[in-house]
Amino acid sequence: MASMQKRLQRELKSIQTEPPPGVSINQNSVGSSLTQWIVDMEGASGTLYEGEKFQLQFKFSSKYPFDSPEVTFIGPNIPIHPHVYSNGHICLSILTEDWSPALSVQSVCLSIVSMLSSCTEKKRPPDNSLYVKTCSKNPKKTKWWYHDEKV
Amino acid sequence: MEGPSNAESSSKDPVKDGWNPDINQDEAIIAQQRQIEKDIADSIKLVGDKxxxxxxxxxxxxxxxxxxxxxxxxxxxxxxxxRTRPDGNCFFRGFTFAYFEYLITDAQELDRFIDVSNKIKDDLIALGFPSFTIEDIHENFMNALNSLKTKEVSNEEQLLNLFNEQGTSDYLVVFMRLLTSGYLQKNQEFYSSFLDSGLTMKNFCSHEVEPLNKESDHIHIIALTSAIGVxxxxxxxxxxxxxxxxxxxxxxxxxxxxxxxxxxxxxxxxxxxxxxx
Structure with a gap:
């Protein structure tokens, strides 16, 4: 537990002082235990999401950074993207099996910005309605199949 | 195409396959996996006694x-x-434990390895790993090495305690994994020929070397031993x-x-x- 809080404190400081472009931490969202954060994100200019605002929720377990954070889009605007379900769940391999403690909140944000930026057509995943109906509340409890790395 | 695996179930006949739409299949599978991992963790220590x-x-x-x-x-x-716990990290954890056990007996080798580890941190950052997380992992690794240097950890029992504290133990494994990844990427011209065609070294490392619990193959072993000269x-x-x-x-x-x-x-x-x- 101690190592998790120490690490999160550092991450918080780092994202406050050098936030990636278009990303900012929502200060009010961070409680004293640091186990839940909300990050505000803007669609990058020159992409399909230019001018849009999104919110990402991060939840950390006591095993962080060995256990990946649980990351979902929340709020009124969930990006329409082939890897983002309408309930905010994101299909991205670094959030489950390819997670490594060398990654961080910052690198997850960068991966998500880049996933959005490389999108060429705004649409939901083909199995969106079935998934949203049957899935667990926690996206880490989905056995994701990662089939492509194009978008 | 991609998506959650339970999407596959939609094409099946629920009656014939015994598929119950009220049960979340993924959750059931993952719960079972966690239970198996827990049973192993309860019965086999990360690093056991001789x-x-x-x-x-x-x-x-x-x-x-x-x-x-x-x-x-x-x-x-x-x-x-x-014995080491079969959790996918057995090579890295077993190797590191046995090496630390040796380091307790050889002060000169310990000093050499401390220098090597410091240099590796700079190499990893130069390779483009995020300095912030590398520093965190390296600092935790060095804390363990320094406890050997100060003799705070100087016998088998203390070493076993160090390696059976999950957080500390995992930091040690992660540093060894990252230095293996760094070595493979630095020498990718040579090592890429061992990979399946189409797979880049960067991809291989981020899928098979850096994450915890991914099993080790010859390529991991050659890279780790070459990188630290052990x-x-x-x-x-x-x-x-x-x-x-x-x-x-x-x-x-x-x-x-x-x-x-x-x-x-x-x-x-x-x-x-x-x-x-």
Whole structure:
């Protein structure tokens, strides 16, 4: 537990002082235990999401950074993207099996910005309605199949 | 195309396949996996106590000549074994434990390894790893190494405590994984030829080397031992023909400081007879 809080404190400081472009931490969202954060994100200019605002929720377990954070889009605007379900769940391999403690909140944000930026057509995943109906509340409890790395 | 695997169920006939739409299949599968991991964690320590190697004989049936003969040949050279938890990290954790055990006895080698570890941190950052997380991982690794230097950890029992504290132990494993990844990426011109075609070294490392719990192959072992200049001797106990275990040294022709036993899918630590007092 101690190592998790120490690490999160550092991450918080780092994202406050050098936030990636278009990303900012929502200060009010961070409680004293640091186990839940909300990050505000803007669609990058020159992409399909230019001018849009999104919110990402991060939840950390006591095993962080060995256990990946649980990351979902929340709020009124969930990006329409082939890897983002309408309930905010994101299909991205670094959030489950390819997670490594060398990654961080910052690198997850960068991966998500880049996933959005490389999108060429705004649409939901083909199995969106079935998934949203049957899935667990926690996206880490989905056995994701990662089939492509194009978008 | 991609998506959650339970999407597959939609095309099946629920009655014929016994598929119950009220049960979340993914959650059930993952819960079962977690339970298996928990059962293993409850019964096998991350790094266990030394035990008499001859117990291996009781793990195979009497009529299994291949294994029995190989174990007998192994017993001529080694007499003790230390088990590691089969969690996908057994090579890295076993190797690191055995090496730290050696470092307790060799102050000069400890100083050399402290220098190597500091240099590796700079190399990793130069390779483009995020400095912020590398520093966190390196700092935790150095705390453990320094506890050897200050003699705060100076015997087997203290080392076992260090390696059985999950957080500390995982930081050690992660640093070893990252330095392996760094070495492979730095020398990718040579090592890429061992990968399946189309796979880049960067991809291989982020899928198969850096995440915890991914099992190790020869390429991990060659890279780790070359990166830190520490030799390992691995004894392969498998069903291959012959009555001797297959022995490999990494790097080739090294003078090994670490001896491991490999049984398909798992590594444990071995102790030479000559070390016995």
């Amino acid at each position: 035990m008499d190697l001859s117990f291996l004989l009781s793990e195979y049936p009497d009529e299994d000549d291949v294994y029995k003969n190989k174990i007998k040949s192994l017993l001529k050279k080694y007499h003790l074994l230390r 030799g390992v001797c691995i004894n392969y106990l498998d069903r291959a023909q012959g009555d001797q275990v297959t022995v490999h040294y990494f790097p080739d022709n090294c003078d090994p400081k670490i001896y491991l036993l490999y049984r398909p899918g798992h590594y444990d630590i071995l102790y030479l007879r000559k070390d016995d007092v």
